[in-house]
Amino acid sequence: MMNKAMPAACLTGRQGRQGFTLLETIISIFIVTMGVGAVFALVNQTIGGTQIISSKLTATYLAQEGIESIREIRDSNFLKIHKGVGGVNWDANIVSSDWQPVVFIDGTPNNFQRRTIITPDGINILNVSVEVSWQERGGPHKVIVQENLYKWLQ
Amino acid sequence: MKKNGFTLVEMIVTMGIFSLLIGSLAAVFTQILQSQRNISSTQELLGQTSYALEYMSRAIRMARKDLDGSCTGIVNLNYSTTTSLGTGIKFLNSGSVCQEFYLETGQLKENEGGVVSPLTSSHLNVLSFDIVDSGWTQTDDNQPKVTLFLNIEGNNQSKIKVQTAVTQRNLDIER
Numbered sequence: 001m002m003n004k005a006m007p008a009a010c011l012t013g014r015q016g017r018q019g020f021t022l023l024e025t026i027i028s029i030f031i032v033t034m035g036v037g038a039v040f041a042l043v044n045q046t047i048g049g050t051q052i053i054s055s056k057l058t059a060t061y062l063a064q065e066g067i068e069s070i071r072e073i074r075d076s077n078f079l080k081i082h083k084g085v086g087g088v089n090w091d092a093n094i095v096s097s098d099w100q101p102v103v104f105i106d107g108t109p110n111n112f113q114r115r116t117i118i119t120p121d122g123i124n125i126l127n128v129s130v131e132v133s134w135q136e137r138g139g140p141h142k143v144i145v146q147e148n149l150y151k152w153l154q
Numbered sequence: 155m156k157k158n159g160f161t162l163v164e165m166i167v168t169m170g171i172f173s174l175l176i177g178s179l180a181a182v183f184t185q186i187l188q189s190q191r192n193i194s195s196t197q198e199l200l201g202q203t204s205y206a207l208e209y210m211s212r213a214i215r216m217a218r219k220d221l222d223g224s225c226t227g228i229v230n231l232n233y234s235t236t237t238s239l240g241t242g243i244k245f246l247n248s249g250s251v252c253q254e255f256y257l258e259t260g261q262l263k264e265n266e267g268g269v270v271s272p273l274t275s276s277h278l279n280v281l282s283f284d285i286v287d288s289g290w291t292q293t294d295d296n297q298p299k300v301t302l303f304l305n306i307e308g309n310n311q312s313k314i315k316v317q318t319a320v321t322q323r324n325l326d327i328e329r
Contacts, residue, residue, distance in 0.1 A: 032175065036178065036179065036182060039182060039186075040182055040185075043182075043185065043186050043189055046189065046193065047189050047192070047193070050192070050193045050196050050197075053196075053200065054196060054199075054200060054312075054314050057200055057203065057204060057314065057316065058314065058315060058316050058317075061207065061316045061317060061318035062317060062318070064318050064319070065301070065317060065318045065319040068299065068318070068319040068320055068321045069299070069319060069321075071297075071321045072288070072289070072296070072297050072299045072319075072321040075297030075321060075322075075325060075326075076289070076295065076296045076297045078297075078325060079295050079296070079297060079325060079326060079327065080295050082325070082327060083295065083328070085295070102317075104303060104315060104317055105284050105286050105301055105303045105317060106282055106284050106303055106305065108305075108315065110315070
């Protein structure tokens with residue numbers, strides 16, 4: 001009586017299928033693996049992201065260093081002009097440089113490269129663009145910082 | 155007779171699969187917890203590094219020429235390095251107060267007019283603080299530039315090296 005009242009899908013008391021078929025097992029294992037794999041991939045990506053963010057902070061400061069070095073050249077030119085040293089233009093010695101490895105002042109090795117692109121914007125403005133690039137986790141990364149330097153000294 | 159319950163073999167196989175599954179899930183979970191801890195440490199490290207470097211850059215950038223030499227020790231010098239406690243840099247800040255940044259027992263500290271306060275927390279270990287000078291005197295016709303390098307270690311193996319340069323904003327005109 002009980003068996004007849006139960007739905008046909010109920011496993012108990014059936015004569016045919018008992019347990020799971022091979023196909024069902026394979027599908028369920030596949031789903032579980034996909035789930036765990038996805039979680040793991042996500043975690044892995046987050047760890048990678050943290051490392052890249054660390055490098056990005058360093059790269060941003062290195063780009064700032066590049067900008068400040070160019071500003072130092074301009075301000076030194078201003079000083080020479082103000083003092084009356086002849087033949088010095090406000091934009092003297094400010095030139096673009098190609099990719100060069102960054103040197104940490106304590107001498108420790110690093111994998112950052114830096115280049116500077118100077119684009120004159122009229123006669124009184126220099127557009128300075130500093131790019132810092134590095135390789136990490138199998139791919140290239142880049143930080144670009146730009147600044148305009150003006151000839152404010154009369 | 156009708157089969158009731160499971161056989162021993164079924165039971166063993168089931169438990170084997172179950173423990174494998176739970177075991178791998180637990181491994182993934184502990185790995186996630188560890189990563190989360192590492193990421194928190196890195197976050198703290200980056201936040202503090204950025205704070206310390208920005209704070210120092212701002213003060214150094216706006217420094218004034220030390221006209222009477224009461225801070226740097228030499229008349230008309232813009233910056234001077236110090237070594238009394240650890241590597242350090244001393245200058246007259248924008249408020250004409252003598253300010254010093256230095257490394258002491260793994261911590262970056264500032265001394266502004268005699269008031270000492272830390273710039274990094276005691277959780278972090280500042281391994282090195284290096285300074286390179288360029289054009290700090292007024293007679294060299296070069297604008298003063300300060301290059302700063304920090305190597306900091308946080309909890310859970312987080313570490314960072316940062317380097318930047320700061321050019322003084324006030325023109326270093328001879329007095």
